[in-house]
Amino acid sequence: MFRVVLVGVTLFAGVLAGRSPHANLVDQFQNSPDSSRFSSDVFEDARLDIESLIRKYQYPFEAHNVVTSDGYILTAHRIPHGRDRNNQPGPRPAVLVLHGLLSSSADFVTLGPGNALSYFLAEEGYDVWLLNARGNTFSRNHTIMDPDRRGDAEFWMYSWDEIGSLDLPAYIDYILETTGQEKVHYIGHSQGGTSFLVMSASRPEYNEKIISFLGLAPAAYFHNNENTFFLVMSPYERVLDALASQLGIGEVLGQSDILSFITFNFCRDGALTQPLCLLLFVNDQNADYFNSTMLPVFLGHAPAGAAFRQVLHYAQSIKFGTFSRYNFGTLQNLYIYGRVTPPPYDMSRVTVRTNLHYGLNDVEAHWRDILFLSEILPNARAIQAPRPSFTHYDFIWGIDAKEQVYETAIEMMREAERPLIIK
Numbered sequence: 129m130f131r132v133v134l135v136g137v138t139l140f141a142g143v144l145a146g147r148s149p150h151a152n153l154v155d156q157f158q159n160s161p162d163s164s165r166f167s168s169d170v171f172e173d174a175r176l177d178i179e180s181l182i183r184k185y186q187y188p189f190e191a192h193n194v195v196t197s198d199g200y201i202l203t204a205h206r207i208p209h210g211r212d213r214n215n216q217p218g219p220r221p222a223v224l225v226l227h228g229l230l231s232s233s234a235d236f237v238t239l240g241p242g243n244a245l246s247y248f249l250a251e252e253g254y255d256v257w258l259l260n261a262r263g264n265t266f267s268r269n270h271t272i273m274d275p276d277r278r279g280d281a282e283f284w285m286y287s288w289d290e291i292g293s294l295d296l297p298a299y300i301d302y303i304l305e306t307t308g309q310e311k312v313h314y315i316g317h318s319q320g321g322t323s324f325l326v327m328s329a330s331r332p333e334y335n336e337k338i339i340s341f342l343g344l345a346p347a348a349y350f351h352n353n354e355n356t357f358f359l360v361m362s363p364y365e366r367v368l369d370a371l372a373s374q375l376g377i378g379e380v381l382g383q384s385d386i387l388s389f390i391t392f393n394f395c396r397d398g399a400l401t402q403p404l405c406l407l408l409f410v411n412d413q414n415a416d417y418f419n420s421t422m423l424p425v426f427l428g429h430a431p432a433g434a435a436f437r438q439v440l441h442y443a444q445s446i447k448f449g450t451f452s453r454y455n456f457g458t459l460q461n462l463y464i465y466g467r468v469t470p471p472p473y474d475m476s477r478v479t480v481r482t483n484l485h486y487g488l489n490d491v492e493a494h495w496r497d498i499l500f501l502s503e504i505l506p507n508a509r510a511i512q513a514p515r516p517s518f519t520h521y522d523f524i525w526g527i528d529a530k531e532q533v534y535e536t537a538i539e540m541m542r543e544a545e546r547p548l549i550i551k
């Protein structure tokens with residue numbers, strides 16, 4: 129009771145002193161004894177929504193809605209400053225972070241304080257904006273269409289082409305406006321990187337608004353693809369597209385109670401079925417660097433849904449061996465693009481300062497393909513995660529993600545900021 133009153137009083141005093149609404153939260157944490165690097169309770173973390181999860185670890189949280197030019201209502205989650213360091217509100221460089229296929233902003237917080245990318249960036253003095261692509265758990269809304277109504281099947285008729293050319297510009301404009309900054313950093317994992325390349329190529333004026341682009345295993349070219357799932361389905365992309373339209377299937381693996389129930393009960397520590405979960409949901413994990421105790425947390429927040437066409441668009445990249453716009457089939461391509469095949473994205477337009485991080489054991493985005501990409505981009509270099517067994521999911525879930533990638537990534541960001549300061 130006394131504590132509650134005390135908190136109330138500090139809050140009131142804080143407001144009077146004109147402090148940030150988050151400041152008392154920071155004070156409160158600094159006086160609490162359990163500021164640990166790890167999750168304090170994996171089952172709790174699995175169940176909490178992202179706002180409660182971030183607040184539980186005493187970080188400031190804001191949600192912002194952004195509407196795209198074609199009416200999608202997106203939600204960005206923001207951690208405007210740090211908790212232990214750089215914890216005073218105020219202007220600071222903004223960094224936008226976009227998740228991979230079937231994922232969400234939660235990817236960058238589930239590893240917990242001391243480990244997850246979001247908290248690390250906030251502590252290092254960045255204003256962190258976790259974006260959510262159209263159609264996932266947090267961006268599943270539209271000004272006129274209802275994603276659940278059969279008559280609005282059009283809602284799901286998009287791929288990462290639209291995420292790159294429409295969602296990202298909307299987010300960037302909104303964030304520049306809100307923060308008063310002139311430029312932002314951008315970090316994209318997997319499809320988050322794909323979408324950035326799409327934006328830079330199709331809306332090149334946005335290159336000017338970016339300080340640096342960090343691609344964590346950005347998937348674009350698949351000349352060396354080893355992912356069996358995509359390999360098997362890619363020849364049938366046209367048939368699957370037609371079939372899905374017929375059946376009214378637009379969405380894949382949206383967050384559902386059944387899925388959460390399964391992962392919660394069968395993937396926990398001590399469950400005999402846990403190895404099966406690893407196999408099913410995290411197919412290429414290196415067991416030594418994957419903390420299976422954390423499975424309920426990771427799978428409590430992923431998958432977060434996507435449009436089936438996002439999957440098909442990757443299948444097309446593999447089938448045709450190009451990084452091109454969506455293939456609608458010959459007739460529709462002629463109508464939409466004025467040519468029988470979809471036009472390739474022009475990588476020479478991606479002039480932004482780029483660092484591509486890759487893992488040697490990545491099955492989804494092969495290191496040879498990342499090297500190829502870094503060679504054709506005008507202003508890029510490729511950086512290998514030192515551990516040879518580093519996988520695609522280690523970028524978000526690996527025990528050593530911070531040491532392997534995040535710490536190097538932030539040095540690159542600082543380096544890119546320097547010329548700005550001199551100016």
Ligand SMILES: *[C@@H]1O[C@H](CO)[C@@H](O)[C@H](O)[C@H]1NC(C)=O
Nearest residue numbers: 166167168170419421422527
């Ligand atoms: C795995 O996660 C649990 C729960 O967060 C934590 O207590 C443990 O220290 C972690 N192990 C490693 C090796 O990171």
Ligand SMILES: *[C@@H]1O[C@H](CO)[C@@H](O)[C@H](O)[C@H]1NC(C)=O
Nearest residue numbers: 201266268269270271272273
């Ligand atoms: C979707 O957006 C509309 C505004 O267009 C809003 O009224 C509604 O509450 C939103 N639905 C959800 C589930 O957020």
